[in-house]
Amino acid sequence: MELTNQLKKYIRSLNQVKYRQKYDKFTVEGPKVCAEFLSANYFNINYILALEDWVYTQDRVLLKQRCNNLITVKQKELQSLSNLKQANQVIIVCDKAAPSAVIDSSIGWKLYLDEIKDPGNMGTIIRIADWYGIREVYLSEDTVDPYNPKVIQAAMGSHNRVAMTRILTTQLKNVDLPKYGLTLAGKPMGKETSLEPGLIVIGNESRGIRKELISQLDVELCIPRKGGAESLNAAVATGIACQLLT
Amino acid sequence: MELTNQLKKYIRSLNQVKYRQKYDKFTVEGPKVCAEFLSANYFNINYILALEDWVYTQDRVLLKQRCNNLITVKQKELQSLSNLKQANQVIIVCDKAAPSAVIDSSIGWKLYLDEIKDPGNMGTIIRIADWYGIREVYLSEDTVDPYNPKVIQAAMGSHNRVAMTRILTTQLKNVDLPKYGLTLAGKPMGKETSLEPGLIVIGNESRGIRKELISQLDVELCIPRKGGAESLNAAVATGIACQLLT
Numbered sequence: 001m002e003l004t005n006q007l008k009k010y011i012r013s014l015n016q017v018k019y020r021q022k023y024d025k026f027t028v029e030g031p032k033v034c035a036e037f038l039s040a041n042y043f044n045i046n047y048i049l050a051l052e053d054w055v056y057t058q059d060r061v062l063l064k065q066r067c068n069n070l071i072t073v074k075q076k077e078l079q080s081l082s083n084l085k086q087a088n089q090v091i092i093v094c095d096k097a098a099p100s101a102v103i104d105s106s107i108g109w110k111l112y113l114d115e116i117k118d119p120g121n122m123g124t125i126i127r128i129a130d131w132y133g134i135r136e137v138y139l140s141e142d143t144v145d146p147y148n149p150k151v152i153q154a155a156m157g158s159h160n161r162v163a164m165t166r167i168l169t170t171q172l173k174n175v176d177l178p179k180y181g182l183t184l185a186g187k188p189m190g191k192e193t194s195l196e197p198g199l200i201v202i203g204n205e206s207r208g209i210r211k212e213l214i215s216q217l218d219v220e221l222c223i224p225r226k227g228g229a230e231s232l233n234a235a236v237a238t239g240i241a242c243q244l245l246t
Numbered sequence: 247m248e249l250t251n252q253l254k255k256y257i258r259s260l261n262q263v264k265y266r267q268k269y270d271k272f273t274v275e276g277p278k279v280c281a282e283f284l285s286a287n288y289f290n291i292n293y294i295l296a297l298e299d300w301v302y303t304q305d306r307v308l309l310k311q312r313c314n315n316l317i318t319v320k321q322k323e324l325q326s327l328s329n330l331k332q333a334n335q336v337i338i339v340c341d342k343a344a345p346s347a348v349i350d351s352s353i354g355w356k357l358y359l360d361e362i363k364d365p366g367n368m369g370t371i372i373r374i375a376d377w378y379g380i381r382e383v384y385l386s387e388d389t390v391d392p393y394n395p396k397v398i399q400a401a402m403g404s405h406n407r408v409a410m411t412r413i414l415t416t417q418l419k420n421v422d423l424p425k426y427g428l429t430l431a432g433k434p435m436g437k438e439t440s441l442e443p444g445l446i447v448i449g450n451e452s453r454g455i456r457k458e459l460i461s462q463l464d465v466e467l468c469i470p471r472k473g474g475a476e477s478l479n480a481a482v483a484t485g486i487a488c489q490l491l492t
Binding site: 120124127128129130131132133134135154156157158160161223225226227228229230231232233235236237238239240243244246 | 366370373374375376377378379380381400402403404406407469471472473474475476477478479481482483484485486489490492
């Protein structure tokens with residue numbers, strides 16, 4: 001198969017959220033993250049665009065199983081498609097997985113992201129969820145697109161194990177799970193904290209959890225502060241909450 | 247005072263590590279982070295370059311106390327000096343504080359960063375140290391410059407409360423503190439972990455802690471994994487370690 005101008009244009013368009021939505025596709029870059037998507041067998045792969053050197057090092061049987069459209073490209077062509085300052089050997093184009101339509105209320109911890117804006121934070125949070133075995137992350141309507149290339153990069157393959165679903169903030173009240181959230185007025189979390197599994201609400205990087213959601217929380221918690229910083233980064237706070245609660 | 251071409255060139259040069267080292271200065275951007283540097287009274291401030299609108303909202307007495315060289319600039323001029331995609335109202339130029347020359351072995355937790363490369367991670371780690379009341383962070387020779395503009399941005403003012411000193415990895419053996427580090431083979435940290443205060447060694451984003459340093463650790467620890475992710479982000483792991491240990 002050949003890299004036509006039309007295909008180039010299509011792949012580049014997936015760097016924009018509106019085309020990721022239109023086509024229901026997204027791209028993944030770099031050998032490390034692509035390896036996760038190839039081996040996980042979770043997302044359908046439409047195209048693999050890669051340098052000859054990368055193809056040479058791969059398991060060709062796996063590549064064929066996972067994708068019919070392997071296109072060998074030159075560095076310059078790859079760069080013209082890439083989101084990275086320095087294109088990194090391989091780009092794959094995947095189908096978005098069908099998002100689960102309803103909240104799964106079965107046992108287990110889940111996250112709700114309330115307007116997480118920074119793609120790096122978002123990806124790091126998905127990776128944290130994956131580390132702690134959290135299989136479902138719900139996103140407010142104004143949280144960044146989970147298929148944004150920077151989210152994919154920071155999550156390092158965890159998209160293959162963590163389902164993501166949009167839930168309007170107005171609909172969160174219908175979710176039948178205990179709801180916990182980090183707030184300034186919360187009860188200090190500590191080594192003895194032990195709570196029934198539920199939904200951990202993660203607030204926006206600047207304003208924290210929005211007022212309408214704070215009033216829906218069953219328990220407000222906080223990470224005790226010992227020093228001078230005004231706050232912790234949203235992803236760091238998520239990691240600490242997952243460690244102490246799950 | 248006026249923004250001469252020479253001064254412009256000088257300020258722009260501070261975006262590069264070699265000139266930050268040559269002049270022993272660094273820059274801080276944006277109203278939120280600059281406010282921390284102005285009020286903390288920790289770093290000497292050489293210049294303030296700001297839009298008229300920003301100056302108008304400030305405590306003029308404080309500005310005069312903190313700096314003799316306030317220069318009002320237009321948005322276009324500010325942008326020409328800025329590291330940000332969108333210059334944000336104010337840039338200040340500070341003297342680097344004199345780094346403490348020797349390890350302070352008094353009670354209290356400290357961090358050692360072993361080749362942290364990403365400025366965002368580095369800044370987030372400084373902010374974590376500040377949150378947990380850790381006043382000293384030591385840096386290996388190959389850790390990113392703590393005065394890198396992206397580090398300053400991510401640390402959100404915590405530079406004013408956390409001292410940073412380079413310690414060669416070969417010299418770490420002379421530091422008379424218990425040494426802890428996160429490794430794959432470590433003992434799982436948990437709610438019951440209770441250790442004498444010491445130095446927490448934070449490993450590089452890709453390779454973790456270098457071999458020569460692992461052999462010097464008094465205790466190897468790990469964050470227990472429950473799911474599929476291969477690792478946690480370095481700053482997130484630092485946050486969890488600080489929460490569980492300090």
